[in-house]
Amino acid sequence: xxxxxxxxxxxxxxxxxxxxxxxxxxxxxxxxxxxxxxxxxxxxxxxxxxxxxxxxxxxxxxxxxxxxxxxxxxxxxxxxxxxxxxxxxxxxxxxxxxxxxxxxxxxxxxxxxxxxxxxxxxxxxxxxxxxxxxxxxxxxxxxxxxxxxxxxxxxxxxx
Numbered sequence: 001x002x003x004x005x006x007x008x009x010x011x012x013x014x015x016x017x018x019x020x021x022x023x024x025x026x027x028x029x030x031x032x033x034x035x036x037x038x039x040x041x042x043x044x045x046x047x048x049x050x051x052x053x054x055x056x057x058x059x060x061x062x063x064x065x066x067x068x069x070x071x072x073x074x075x076x077x078x079x080x081x082x083x084x085x086x087x088x089x090x091x092x093x094x095x096x097x098x099x100x101x102x103x104x105x106x107x108x109x110x111x112x113x114x115x116x117x118x119x120x121x122x123x124x125x126x127x128x129x130x131x132x133x134x135x136x137x138x139x140x141x142x143x144x145x146x147x148x149x150x151x152x153x154x155x156x157x158x159x
Contacts, residue, residue, distance in 0.1 A: 009041060009048050020073045024048070026118055027080060027126075031069050034127035038135025039068050047072035052135050061146055066138050069130060077114045080126065084133035086111030087141050091129050098125035 006012045009028075013021050031050060032041065039050045044065065051065035060066055070081040085092040085108070092108070099106035102122050107114040115121050 006043055006046060008043060012043055012048055016073055020078070023078060023118055024071055024073060027071055027078075027121065027123070030123045030127050031071065031080075031130055034130040035068070036131060036134045044070065052138060056135070057139050057142075060142065066142055068133055068135070068138060077116050080113045080115065080121075081111045082113060082126070082129055083111055083138065084129045085113075087138075088132075091132060095122075095125060095129060098122045 006015060013025060013028075016024065028041075028048060035041075035050055038052055038056065040053050041048065041050050043049065044051060044067065047070050049065075049067050049070040051067045054060070054063075054065050057066060067081070068083050070079075072079045072081075082091075082095075085095050095108070095113075096106050099122060104120060104122060107120075113121075113126075
């Protein structure tokens with residue numbers, strides 16, 4: 001598996017065995033083909049990620065770029081992290097339906113879709129989820145979530 005020391009997407013992919021490279025490259029193509037404007041591809045936390053650059057939106061809660069999607073090879077499976085499905089229950093329900101319609105196993109945590117082969121994924125449905133999260137919407141969601149937390153913290157301090 002790649003280590004956190006990889007700096008580029010090419011390095012990440014070269015570090016994989018040929019079959020994993022083929023699978024992740026195909027999923028990567030779907031993400032890149034459907035990615036809304038405003039995101040850039042790179043390596044974050046040692047995995048392939050599509051994020052809003054800090055030069056565009058620096059006010060994140062942890063100083064890291066806001067991530068739309070991420071792709072990783074793990075020991076026994078691969079993961080595709082989809083923030084569009086994490087932040088929007090309708091998008092997650094859409095994905096679940098698409099998996100079920102095609103007789104595929106829906107193996108997803110909060111944002112992490114686990115898969116072993118390309119046949120495990122409805123790639124067109126994943127493309128639609130990617131398309132439905134414009135950068136401006138992710139920024140608005142981030143700001144709304146953290147405004148709520150900031151307001152709660154201020155209320156606690158004033159007591």
